Amino acid sequence: MRVLLAATPGAGHVMPLIPILNAFRAAGHDVAFAISDEIVVPGLDSSVRRFTKAAPRFPVCPYPHGPERTAWWVRVNAEMAWASYLSTLEIIEEFKPDIIVRDSAERGAYLAAEVLRIPHVNVLVGAESVLNPYIERERLISEPLRKSLGLPEDPSGSTQIPLGIALTHPRFFGGRADLHPYSTFYCVDPPAEPRETDTGRPSVLVSLGSSMTVPHTRFAHRVLTGLLRDDVRITVAVPDHLRHELVEEFPRADILGFDDLSPHLEHADVVVSHGGFGTVRAALHRGIPMHITPFWSDQFLNAECITECGAGLALPWDSCSPQELAESVLRVVRESTFRNAAHAFSEDAHALPGAEECVRDIASII
Structure with a gap:
């Protein structure tokens, strides 16, 4: 099986995909990574095939909270999603994947997969991406783009996250566990190694x-x-x-x-x-x-x-x-x-x- 992993330009979005990429390789699948050339990825095997994908970088939001941040977030992410969509189409044409695995913010690969009817899954790399309000925020970006591409409306987000790979435990969220129903939880990190402790010198x-x-x-x-x-x-x-x-x-x-x-x-x-x-x-x-x-x-x-x-x-x-x-x-x-x-x-x-x-x-x- 040919597997294309795609991530938005940010090390925090790319690195959680590496254990999944390695597991696909260990299972004998043909894998490739679609990410920005500007992203340094510690721990990524240099032999992994890597495609250059737009956008090259994620800009810094000048608004930490409030309605200004929401408006900025929607506008910038829509622009990045479209750039990513166009470059992902070219990558798909060359690599011809059977499935696309993308991080939760990689909307261009999602749109390309929907247009070309390629199966895709979402790796929920951030804590808030597992929560229901995240789906609604995603719709603010994706629905106008879906409409412009002739895709049907997706009011429940069921095509956006048909299988959500959540990389933590549900109890991380405590009393705010408003988890959306597409989340499936996995642990892809190695177990803890016994550590020598020196209580006098932490x-x-x-x-x-x-x-x-x-x-x-x-x-x-x-x-x-x-x-x-x-x-x-x-x-x-x-x-x-x-x-x-x-x-x-x-x-x-x-x-x-x-x-x-x-x-x-x-x-x-x-x-x-x-x-x-x-x-x-x-x-x-x-x-x-x-x-x-x-x-x-x-x-x-x-x-x-x-x-x-x-x-x-x-x-x-x-x-x-x-x-x-x-x-x-x-x-x-x-x-x-x-x-x-x-x-x-x-x-x-x-x-x-x-x-x-x-x-x-x-x-x-x-």
């Missing part, structure tokens, strides 16, 4: 992703300034172009570029992050508690869910002095209730079907 992993909405340097400065006053092992992952400056200023810390964090997660006692869902999922599925400082979009939801399930704490950016941030992070390390809650979540997540079952379920719709 290990902190700081993952700040690549999103331009995060003030990477200032955030890293506050974390490092606060935590390096204590006897703490600290590893910080920032965009590649910011690494050199931090290496010179903080020689006692391990400063990474935009990298595959899997090896570093094995040794972490806590993960400090802005709350991108990929990092949240990776930490929780390994039983590692978290500390989140959200900046926009679903990061606020992720922070609320983490605190509600007891697997970590959240601290607003405005309250993040170096001392307050360090004290809050070390509280997550030292109080066993956070670690226990994260471990319990990991056990629940790994009771879900894994990547092999996910691939079999996707293939079954053809």
Whole structure:
């Protein structure tokens, strides 16, 4: 079977698809990835066939909340969806896939699949994409485009997400579990490895992703300034172009570029992050508690869910002095209730079907 995976331009949208891509390859299927050339993808096998897809990048929204953000979101995403639709048509013509697997924000591949009547599934890579309000927001974008392409209306979103691959556990959402009926939950992360713990010298992993909405340097400065006053092992992952400056200023810390964090997660006692869902999922599925400082979009939801399930704490950016941030992070390390809650979540997540079952379920719709 020929499988085309497609993602919108953003590492947080691309990277959750990699375990699914690897599972398709392990099952002997012919796979290709349609993503922007500008996206760096740590952990992606260089032998995977890669097609260049528009749009090249996702712009930064100037409105964190409110009606202005909604209007901007609809306009920009509609423009990106159309550019993606046109480039995906060309990729389909060359690769001739039997099925398309796309991330939840990759609307161009969805439209191309509908027009050409190719089976497709949606990988719900963000927490909010599993919730019913997400479907309604998606309709704001997709319905005018569907109409312009001569496709019938889709009021329930049943064609938009005929099979939603959700990469977390339903209990992540706690009391706000307004889950749409097309979601099927899987755990594609490896089980937690036994970790050697050193309660006297905790290990902190700081993952700040690549999103331009995060003030990477200032955030890293506050974390490092606060935590390096204590006897703490600290590893910080920032965009590649910011690494050199931090290496010179903080020689006692391990400063990474935009990298595959899997090896570093094995040794972490806590993960400090802005709350991108990929990092949240990776930490929780390994039983590692978290500390989140959200900046926009679903990061606020992720922070609320983490605190509600007891697997970590959240601290607003405005309250993040170096001392307050360090004290809050070390509280997550030292109080066993956070670690226990994260471990319990990991056990629940790994009771879900894994990547092999996910691939079999996707293939079954053809």
